[in-house]
Amino acid sequence: MEVPAALVASHTAHGRAPEREWIAGLPALVAELADRWELTRDGELRSGEAALVVPVRDRDGGPAVLRLQMPRAETAAALSGLRAWEGRGIVRLLDADPGRGAALLERLDGARSLASLADDDRATGILAGILARLHAGPAPADLPRLGRVAEDMLAEVPAALAALPDPADRRRLADWAAALTELAGEPGDRMLHWDLHADNVLAGEREPWLAIDPEPLVGDPGFDLWPALDSGRERLVANREVARTVRRRFDLLTEALELDRDRAAGWTLARLLQNALWDVEDGRTSVDPAQIALAEALPRP
Ligand SMILES: Nc1ncnc2c1ncn2[C@@H]1O[C@H](COP(=O)(O)OP(=O)(O)O)[C@@H](O)[C@H]1O
Ligand SMILES: [Mg+2]
Incomplete structure (x- = not known):
């Protein structure tokens, strides 16, 4: 799995250890969550400066994305907000693991x-x-x-x-x-x-x-x-x-x-x-x- 360069750069520019370790652990984390939530990869990886977004199919073949961000207070707040909004005006949260900074989200058009x-x-x-x-x-x-x-x-x-x-x-x-x-x-x-x-x-x-x-x-x-x-x-x-x-x-x-x-x-x-x-x-x-x-x-x- 090739982690997008922009995501690597934003997490290694300041040389802090937790950021580097999170980047290094991403392939294993994706594999672990794919296994637990029964997901298969389905398309090109995407990212911004904070998150890795992996297009997947869920156990029923439905399109979704697995989104991973460093587990921090903001990451947990984002999951809590998404849960409260229930998809009204915003992407729907299908599953989450706040401790891992992971969200399974409804698939939109990433391009x-x-x-x-x-x-x-x-x-x-x-x-x-x-x-x-x-x-x-x-x-x-x-x-x-x-x-x-x-x-x-x-x-x-x-x-x-x-x-x-x-x-x-x-x-x-x-x-x-x-x-x-x-x-x-x-x-x-x-x-x-x-x-x-x-x-x-x-x-x-x-x-x-x-x-x-x-x-x-x-x-x-x-x-x-x-x-x-x-x-x-x-x-x-x-x-x-x-x-x-x-x-x-x-x-x-x-x-x-x-x-x-x-x-x-x-x-x-x-x-x-x-x-x-x-x-x-x-x-x-x-x-x-x-x-x-x-x-x-x-x-x-
Ligand atoms: N639900 C989604 N469906 C499809 N693509 C997505 C979805 N969420 C994010 N993406 C893609 O991943 C990119 C980064 O996601 P985003 O949540 O904005 O992360 P960041 O916090 O790093 O900006 C988006 O610009 C988009 O291309
Ligand atoms: Mg963004």
Whole structure:
């Protein structure tokens, strides 16, 4: 079994032992689960940066995929969220082993994501429809909560400010943190996907488009817009269309989801803050210009 190079690279770049061991153990893990769940391989391996996806046939010959991700808290949360959504707007979970980071999922078209749609308004409308359905579901008690995530983010801001030499970057980060402070008292109670961009929506047969790859979090729907606003950024940058497209998408998403625009803009700044804090944690010493461009495209109260 040839583990896809992108997955190997994302797990060996930092040279940490548990990641390397997980990659090395993948062939044996696939064999073990195939044996236990009576699966046979059926097609090309796929992957992103986090997961190995193995197309299989189940014991009745039905198409499915075996998805493996390092067993961590996020992996268990993803399984819990998928179980709670029961396939409404998102891929169906057929079986799971959280201890092994393994999920048996309904098979979708791994080669056709929503990124293949040229009409941006249509793609945004589909993302909005999926988000609305995901947000409608009742949230299980074991998922992470935005209130807690917000507290942790705000606690990290002073150290992050100290790591940014450019005063303009520090002003921006402080600005985004102020937006979060204003909203953190009402963190919301909806089940969020946290990573719903066009590559995480696949064509299916049960429904034309279904979400995959959730990182479930309980909170305000406004915190769930950024991946859809940022979707396909390279193309937007190349066409110098960031400002117009982001604003158009923001209008469509807030209207379809019936969100308060000021609060949605504030939560989006909070999401940009989160990205910036992750970047600083990874050793970056400036705010990503793409994130700044997105912030500038949002309506100001
Ligand atoms: N249910 C599925 N059916 C078919 N292909 C899938 C399915 N889930 C994922 N894939 C394929 O595997 C790739 C990586 O899956 P994903 O869950 O997004 O992992 P990552 O977290 O690494 O991005 C997807 O982009 C898609 O091509
Ligand atoms: Mg993905």
